[in-house]
Amino acid sequence: MNERESELLAKVENRLFIGGQWVASSSGSRFDVRDPATGDVIRSIADGTADDGIRALDAAVSAQDDWASTAPRTRSDILRRAWELVQEHKEELALIMTLEMGKPYAESLGEVSYGGEFLRWFSEEAVRITGRYGLNPEGTGRMIVSQRPVGPSFFITPWNFPLAMATRKIAPALAAGCTVIVKPAQLTPLTTIYFTQLLVEAGLPAGVVNIVTSASSSKVAGPIIADPRLRKLSFTGSTEVGRTLIAQAADGILRVSMELGGNAPFLVFEDADLDAAVDGAMAAKFRNIGEACTAANRFIVHESIADEFTKRVTERVKAMKVGRGTDDGVAIGPLINDDAVAKAEELVTDAAARGASITVGGHRLDGPGTFYEPTVVTGVTPGSSILKEEIFGPVLAIATFSTEDDAVALANDTEFGLVSYVFTHDLARGHRMIDRLETGMMGLNVGVISNPAAPFGGVKQSGVGREGGLEGIHEYLSTKYTLLPV
Template identity: 60%
Template sequence: MTGPDHTSALGALLPDEHRRLLVGGRWRDAEGGATFDVHDPADGSVLTQVADASVGDAVEALDAAVAAQASWAATAPRERGEVLRRAFEMIGRRADDLARLMSLEMGKTLQEARGEVAYGNEFFRWYAEEAVRIHGRWMQAPAGGSRLLTIKKPVGPCFFVTPWNFPLAMGTRKIGPAVAAGCTMVVKPAAQTPLTMLALAAILAEAGLPDGVLNVLPSTRAKDISKQLQADDRLRKVSFTGSTAVGRTLVRQSADQLQRLSMELGGNAPFLVFEDADVDAAVDGAMLAKMRNMGEACTAANRFLVHEDVAASFAEKLAARMGALRLGRGQDDGVDVGPLIDEAAVDSVSRLVADAVEDGARVVVGGERPEGQGWFYPPTVLVDVPAGSAINAEEVFGPVAPITTFRTEEEAVARANDTEYGLASYVYTRDLARTIRVAEALEFGMVGINAGLISNPAAPFGGMKASGFGREGGFEGIEEYLETTYVALPGS
């Protein structure tokens, strides 16, 4: 049953009309009127129903994107940038409403949600400014006698699949550079959290984005839709944020059409604390790196590798901070930690903690699922975690900090790199030479030095190994949406 306050709360945040598909500039029902439920993770109740796109709907969305591509690519860069700038300003004015909507469907606290709106919105500001800075080059051939000209062109129609954990920021991080570059797109938001993306699409339409440039397909048929669209030779680019397993499937499906890909996949971030570190600063950083979004982030610190000389102090201080956090519904005052996304997420975290304890780890704080409604798991600190425990190999995606000790720098780096993933990593030390050595040795796309929060719209976000390829954000992000044409010109 729908919760007693959901109808009125949602009505003010997202009109019924915008809980449908957006195809070719028109809000419409899915084929056959199909819908699916969106749940409140705080109590499991149904928030609302949204249109459930079919494969046929997806083809029509791609048709709309293809139809709009030529005119959008020919639109002046300044005009494309101004659309993003207007959307940026609208999002800023509506930040509280977007945060409340996000908190309802995803569970994160209002403070976390407001932080995501501010962070995600910066991608629109950044790419509003980058739209007018797309340029090629002109030069004389080294041997003389001719000139070389390069031209940057939009890749073409794109397909974006966004995750549930950052429903606004993962959208703006893809939509921003695509709009700036002159690409049209079809977006399939996560079925758990489609509402924020639908609200974002409505804002972009209001900001003047032409019909068909952005098409949004909430759906429970992600596999069928991606397979159909990737088999279409009109689709030229795929960008996905999500699990490595799904990413591998999308990469395979891209082969026949040789589509451009950006894959931001799983993570298993190490958090290294050396013996010379400022332990209090490391604990502060750990709280940011671990507890952002209840630990449900690909950049979350998963493996705490702490030098044996400072491990006891670090664990004691971290446990005190984690244990003081208040668990509850994200919209309630004074709540620090909201629910996880669904029952499966709680089961996964519970299993990893239980396995670690069976392997010999000791629970310092947390470790047991609370009774009552909702998909909650308490902030948890484990010590004496064996290096070979499953919790050090799998992505936790929850508020659990497993601590394993090390003795030497070489051992710490080897342990940190002992994973198939290579997205984010964190290092705490006051030794400059060590900072350089470790940063160069770590096999990760991003390294935070004495910092627990490293994501920044002006910086390239992305990983290596099984964490994927391509970059989002920074100067590099827009290159993912541009092709290069070389023109040979005769000399005078």
């Protein structure tokens, strides 16, 4: 770690943020955050306890009424100022992100831009919360339909997009008038902490946002979720954990938003523009080192073009530079930890054992750091684990199809339904795919679809609710109906 990196990390708070104050953990304990490219400890921060979680909820509850009654324009201005501060500090945020998560610095800058846009988008939505008024059909009364903040909300954010997943939840909640408690991922909490420091600078009142870092999500989350004062739970992460959280939330009948696992199909039809399909494949697969719920997981390619498609993506993958995300020209950084490397290795080994061919990559790299080669696997056969499980790594797996019905059947043969990608020149076929593919989102001839102005979310085991877009703020609003006599 060089001097610039050390000085920047020293600026990141290492305490909890509760009730507008940076405070130590009630236990006094800490945990280490490591650079996955080197394995080195880069910061030791407060290890929050269950009591700390309840202290944070106390603060959020105390601030809720005042924040809900704050003028929408005031809430909007704070979010807008936060967006401006994110732009001013984009290089610092990006470097912190690269150091704790591993992604290439250029991609971290991209996430700062993307994550910041949620602040700008919802600053604009804060002043547009509307209801309706009208005569009832019988003519006996006038109906008022209004929107109110749901109330104190608890967010559990993932490690792979440490800024964007925080802003995507915090921004609509604040815009709607909800106070929040955030439990950042143990592996990448520093970006969220630094962003919180910017929120304070933007003028956020005490208690509106509270941050509890911890080495154990469950010990902090359990008591908060069980507390009857909590009204909303939002989680991004695995489907397995999401099921557990939904079950815990059921006792309190909490509003829940769950953005869970994915197994995205990437369909390439025989009439596709291959240049565009290959560009889309590289973006959909290798962005964020493949560690994204939206990453293309199963490349389903028409048999007539499969060889050419494989050849082209293999050439592109061979040219990818692997290394620490801060180094020039790096396209693939380290995976987040040893478990992620082992998972990628296991899936590739299983596919090869079932008859698939590895055209490039296929091995973990010697340390330091947790690196796995960018890999292309072709001829993947039905039954392979790589077609069923989320890869979360830089592995592009190709299977083939012969008819449109075959492609749809293969694409829908999964419990997940987050996003799909389709490449075809046939507009009618594209519309059929919109109707037939069982996903909450779809990219038609594009490999990256996320946008703060669009609703993000899935169907089936990929979750419930939507984040972003016009729909995003409604996750934090409850509808009230009032009848007045004529």
